[in-house]
Amino acid sequence: MNTVYNFSAGPAVLPKSVLEKAQSELVNYENSGMSVMELSHRSSLFETIIQGAETLLRELMNIPDNYKVLFLQGGASLQFTMVPLNLAQNRKALYINTGSWSKKAISEAKKLGNIEVEVIASSEDKNFSYIPEVRKEDIPQDAAYLHITTNNTIEGTTFYELPDAGNVPIIADMSSNILSVDYNVADFGLIYAGAQKNIGPAGLTVVIIKDELIGQVDVLSSMLDYSVHAKNGSMYNTPPTYGVYMAKLVFEWIKEHGGVQKMEELNKAKAAMLYNEIDHSTLFSSPVTPKDRSINNIPFVTGSDELDKKFNQEAVKEGFENIKGHRSVGGMRASLYNAFPKEGVEALIQFMKKFEAENGGNK
Amino acid sequence: MNTVYNFSAGPAVLPKSVLEKAQSELVNYENSGMSVMELSHRSSLFETIIQGAETLLRELMNIPDNYKVLFLQGGASLQFTMVPLNLAQNRKALYINTGSWSKKAISEAKKLGNIEVEVIASSEDKNFSYIPEVRKEDIPQDAAYLHITTNNTIEGTTFYELPDAGNVPIIADMSSNILSVDYNVADFGLIYAGAQKNIGPAGLTVVIIKDELIGQVDVLSSMLDYSVHAKNGSMYNTPPTYGVYMAKLVFEWIKEHGGVQKMEELNKAKAAMLYNEIDHSTLFSSPVTPKDRSINNIPFVTGSDELDKKFNQEAVKEGFENIKGHRSVGGMRASLYNAFPKEGVEALIQFMKKFEAENGGNK
Numbered sequence: 001m002n003t004v005y006n007f008s009a010g011p012a013v014l015p016k017s018v019l020e021k022a023q024s025e026l027v028n029y030e031n032s033g034m035s036v037m038e039l040s041h042r043s044s045l046f047e048t049i050i051q052g053a054e055t056l057l058r059e060l061m062n063i064p065d066n067y068k069v070l071f072l073q074g075g076a077s078l079q080f081t082m083v084p085l086n087l088a089q090n091r092k093a094l095y096i097n098t099g100s101w102s103k104k105a106i107s108e109a110k111k112l113g114n115i116e117v118e119v120i121a122s123s124e125d126k127n128f129s130y131i132p133e134v135r136k137e138d139i140p141q142d143a144a145y146l147h148i149t150t151n152n153t154i155e156g157t158t159f160y161e162l163p164d165a166g167n168v169p170i171i172a173d174m175s176s177n178i179l180s181v182d183y184n185v186a187d188f189g190l191i192y193a194g195a196q197k198n199i200g201p202a203g204l205t206v207v208i209i210k211d212e213l214i215g216q217v218d219v220l221s222s223m224l225d226y227s228v229h230a231k232n233g234s235m236y237n238t239p240p241t242y243g244v245y246m247a248k249l250v251f252e253w254i255k256e257h258g259g260v261q262k263m264e265e266l267n268k269a270k271a272a273m274l275y276n277e278i279d280h281s282t283l284f285s286s287p288v289t290p291k292d293r294s295i296n297n298i299p300f301v302t303g304s305d306e307l308d309k310k311f312n313q314e315a316v317k318e319g320f321e322n323i324k325g326h327r328s329v330g331g332m333r334a335s336l337y338n339a340f341p342k343e344g345v346e347a348l349i350q351f352m353k354k355f356e357a358e359n360g361g362n363k
Numbered sequence: 364m365n366t367v368y369n370f371s372a373g374p375a376v377l378p379k380s381v382l383e384k385a386q387s388e389l390v391n392y393e394n395s396g397m398s399v400m401e402l403s404h405r406s407s408l409f410e411t412i413i414q415g416a417e418t419l420l421r422e423l424m425n426i427p428d429n430y431k432v433l434f435l436q437g438g439a440s441l442q443f444t445m446v447p448l449n450l451a452q453n454r455k456a457l458y459i460n461t462g463s464w465s466k467k468a469i470s471e472a473k474k475l476g477n478i479e480v481e482v483i484a485s486s487e488d489k490n491f492s493y494i495p496e497v498r499k500e501d502i503p504q505d506a507a508y509l510h511i512t513t514n515n516t517i518e519g520t521t522f523y524e525l526p527d528a529g530n531v532p533i534i535a536d537m538s539s540n541i542l543s544v545d546y547n548v549a550d551f552g553l554i555y556a557g558a559q560k561n562i563g564p565a566g567l568t569v570v571i572i573k574d575e576l577i578g579q580v581d582v583l584s585s586m587l588d589y590s591v592h593a594k595n596g597s598m599y600n601t602p603p604t605y606g607v608y609m610a611k612l613v614f615e616w617i618k619e620h621g622g623v624q625k626m627e628e629l630n631k632a633k634a635a636m637l638y639n640e641i642d643h644s645t646l647f648s649s650p651v652t653p654k655d656r657s658i659n660n661i662p663f664v665t666g667s668d669e670l671d672k673k674f675n676q677e678a679v680k681e682g683f684e685n686i687k688g689h690r691s692v693g694g695m696r697a698s699l700y701n702a703f704p705k706e707g708v709e710a711l712i713q714f715m716k717k718f719e720a721e722n723g724g725n726k
Contacts, residue, residue, distance in 0.1 A: 002396075010601065241559075
């Protein structure tokens with residue numbers, strides 16, 4: 001087998017050492033005679049795992065004590081409903097529309113019927129190629145929250161600076177750059193993230209929520225109620241136990257490798273190499289405004305659908321997996337999460353140079 | 364390490380050969396250079412896995428073509444909300460109350476506010492130690508559905524015969540005996556099951572739903588809408604990919620071992636051995652009416668809290684894990700799912716005999 005580099009936007013590449021550790025103890029965890037998948041979620045062995053995962057995440061993200069950490073299911077998509085259902089019934093909820101996932105969050109909030117949804121800024125006018133400016137005076141201070149998507153996985157943009165929302169809590173879908181860009185948790189009311197990019201396998205959702213936002217109203221389902229999950233330490237029902245275990249291993253790996261600041265530094269370096277190649281190319285270009293460019297998801301195009309297709313076909317043959325752009329936008333996209341190795345970026349750049357030389361680029 | 368027998372009610376024991384296969388390919392699935400956890404859910408490799416899982420489940424349960432199979436998240440607990448939300452808004456929903464999980468299903472349906480919940484039968488009068496009889500004339504034919512819990516994990520009772528509900532579709536929480544007791548899918552309108560007993564790891568939920576029940580009304584969240592998941596082949600959002608993969612391996616194992624009928628036969632034999640021991644004991648007894656006894660979850664007691672505690676303490680030392688009864692009922696409980704080996708039942712019986720001889724039993 002040749003080396004494979006997995007540029008998938010999620011589920012995505014995991015650290016090799018984490019996978020090897022999971023493999024080594026898959027059948028017999030800590031000499032218990034059982035797999036982690038077979039452990040009762042009420043057993044002391046699993047309680048140590050879930051508490052360990054929480055402790056590590058608190059440490060890595062410097063989560064203040066007045067925030068709860070919840071391990072849930074349903075992905076960001078279920079949070080699109082849970083956030084307004086818990087925080088904004090019969091109130092105003094503000095959204096910044098920065099791409100496909102923001103749009104879904106907005107449309108799910110509207111579906112609930114009793115939320116006054118207001119989109120206060122959007123970059124849809126230019127294909128979501130930038131992050132719109134928001135001034136504090138544009139933010140009604142009676143709103144329940146301001147929702148942003150910190151990193152737009154499909155469009156490749158990132159909020160590096162948060163809007164000044166005054167007293168309105170900022171709610172962030174951080175699915176694609178949690179633990180990869182070093183945000184200050186205290187700046188948010190609630191952060192949520194599907195695990196399948198920088199945390200672990202799909203099927204686990206992390207929610208970090210400020211205590212004062214919990215339990216404000218009645219929620220029509222226990223499973224959709226943050227207060228129920230908070231009260232039960234994420235054990236109201238059986239959590240996705242193996243996902244929590246994998247997340248713990250990934251958190252340990254991040255800690256061993258220097259923490260979130262170090263991750264951001266390494267991710268910036270990987271992304272800079274690729275953006276540099278794109279910006280100096282006569283064939284490839286980035287559709288995104290430079291200052292808002294994501295270090296995690298890097299879309300690029302040749303300007304020709306035919307050449308994009310050819311690139312994608314040849315890339316797969318060379319072991320570059322999942323580099324095809326999202327079906328909604330086309331082109332190419334390199335997702336460079338924490339676990340993506342620098343060598344993969346170097347190999348991609350070599351391949352891009354070769355492709356450019358063979359296909360009309362004159363660098 | 365001594366042999367460990369895991370009597371957990373869920374997450375529960377998985378077939379050893381399945382765990383070994385998962386271990387062997389954890390880092391490198393089918394020579395792809397990637398773990399299953401790293402596969403994009405849109406990749407052909409993962410599509411083969413999820414389609415394979417569905418095909419196998421259809422074959423094992425003989426699922427008619429006019430039923431959809433959905434792989435979802437959130438466990439039975441989220442189904443307690445999804446079922447009434449999709450099927451009974453502004454209508455009457457009937458429930459048979461046979462234990463803790465039925466009660467939760469009932470209380471979640473009531474929470475929605477626009478469901479007329481009617482409990483048409485209950486065994487709460489005798490601590491849920493039997494399955495109540497229901498006559499067809501007790502079932503209002505204008506109801507949206509009749510909900511039952513086919514196997515009561517905590518109380519140890521089972522519906523071996525379904526109520527005759529006329530034209531009212533039967534909805535079943537089959538979490539703890541799906542693929543273990545051979546039901547006829549065509550007798551149900553909808554079946555749901557958390558995976559963590561007879562299917563695979565926690566975090567995956569299987570829903571089998573008759574086409575005509577899908578898409579009847581507007582649902583307030585895409586993630587809670589069966590029609591959205593059905594239309595997208597369980598890929599509306601990222602499914603719990605590794606859970607689906609593990610389920611496929613378990614389905615293959617069941618098929619190799621003779622299918623669901625054979626599983627039921629083996630489970631009956633294992634349960635009969637244990638019930639025989641309990642019924643001939645002067646120390647242990649079963650609280651459950653014989654004809655309704657579960658072959659999957661077998662609660663038993665000594666009649667003394669002190670002896671129960673002693674039994675549970677000594678059992679753990681002998682490698683019998685998770686045999687303590689549910690915290691809500693006490694005593695002991697042996698959960699004997701498909702993957703639980705006959706040798707474990709034999710070992711338990713030997714241990715019970717020894718305990719009885721040492722603690723005042725006079726068999």
